[in-house]
Amino acid sequence: MGLNVEDQGKLINTRIEKIKEIREMGINPFPYNYDVRNFSSDIISNFEDFDSEVHENKIVSLAGRIMSTRIMGKAAFASIMDQKGKIQLYVALKNIGETDYNLFKKLDIGDIIGVEGTVKKTNVGEITVYITKLVLLTKNIRPLPIVKEKDGEVFDAFSDKELRYRNRHVDLIVTPGVRETFEKRIRIIKNIKNILDSKDFLEVETPTLLPIYGGANASPFTTHHNTLDMKLYLRIAIEPYLKRLIVGGMDRVYEIGKCFRNEGMDRTHNPEFTMLELYQAYADYNDMMNITEEIFESTCKQLYGTTQIEFKGNVIDLKTPWKRLKMVDAIKEYTEIDVESLSDDDMKKLIEKKGGKIKGEFIRGLAINEIFELYVEEQIIQPVFITHQPVETTPLCKPDYDDERYLQRFELFIAGNEYANAYSESNDPVFQRKTLYEQSLRRDVDKEASPMDENFVQAIETGMPPTGGLGLGIDRMVMLLTGERSIRDILLFPTMKPENQ
């Protein structure tokens, strides 16, 4: 198991031997640079501009990793992969001369080369660089898994997920589509930033290493600062610092960054994950819904040119506007139960019937939320904003004007999962101090309750304008928009146990 030197010493040693032989030929197997003037995909998609039948002496120069070779005595085909894709090379003794051809015969799949040549279609019509010059740029000594493709079908895929996650550098080279998935992730994040920047939001950076944590119910990672000799925490949410900035007069701020939660791991949870948090002064939860819709719809269109995507076997249409449903109405619609008219006992029965639990004393608002999660959540396939959660679900959100039993809050559900959570943020300093203090007292019972953050409360006491706040799970969004079912497939380097026992 593993890709350790000891395990494949013989294969590696023969390649180290080749490095010596190449040096003996007077060739440096690790030169310092190369003049790259073309990329594979540009040559292929603009073939007319390069076709040597038309442009007689047009020389291209490109560099990439050798992915396959087909050697036929005094000539060979090879394909190399660069930043933008793959392209075939024709390597002939008569075109590159004996020295370079002898070098070529010593090369392996995985080596990085620079080539110059002319572009022409082969007899069977494949656009190919007929090389006239070959430069070894980096000699590989650790063999790559050989993955073959024919007509889009992949053979001998590098399919061991553990090896792929532990050796993402190899995965990126040999597994078709992996790179594209991560390029999509990059484009998604860039597009979100473009949207927010165009709305005059300021992208800020706030600390991840904190003396005190808060903003969510979660267990933090702890660490230690040596010279200060103090305990520090990795943040579990971005919220407390962004709200300080709103107090400070930065009226529209956002951060896309890592949060860390010391909890279980599964297909949708990694210990470190990426959140978008956004706060807008003088806005409320309705404004947050509009921004959320725009973020999803625009990003999907930008990636695919359509608002429809397939996810978990469903066609999901992200076209806005999305349905907005109060939580109790959603329960009515999906289960024909009118929770507001139920007795406490009937609600308990409904929860227990589905295997749900009521923690501590019975609280109607929490029970309504529980019934929603048990009976409705997984049924929501098309995007829906669930609004007006019971006030008991969070102390950080303002109650609705019309009915103080419910909040000006929404959660976004798509394909049975939650993607975003937003509030008309509570800014009553007396209420905030009280709830945060009460929460800090519960810490010996509730491990996920946060400690009192005096500086944060003082900030709220300074006066936070009415503010709409939004939290959006970037990893979940990337999964939705790339069709990936596991968070590990959209994180370049997911958290792994160490290889040795």
Place this chain on the structure above:
RNA sequence: GGGAGAGUAGCUCAGUCGGUAGAGCACCGCCCUUUUAAGGCGAUGGUCGACGGUUCGAGCCCGUCCUCUCUCACCA
């Protein structure tokens, strides 16, 4: 934490009833100037996840443990 599956060559995988460890690709040698899962001939390559047990004999049966994958639950 529960359930299911898996761990054999660098990669992808076979391995029958318990009887000398197999293939394809890669690698090495040879042939080959339009191939594309290139082809042909030949060679090399193994602590069968670990430990223990049963047996004349274990990749295979039994036990314990480790790791991974999938899935359910829990947790935001």
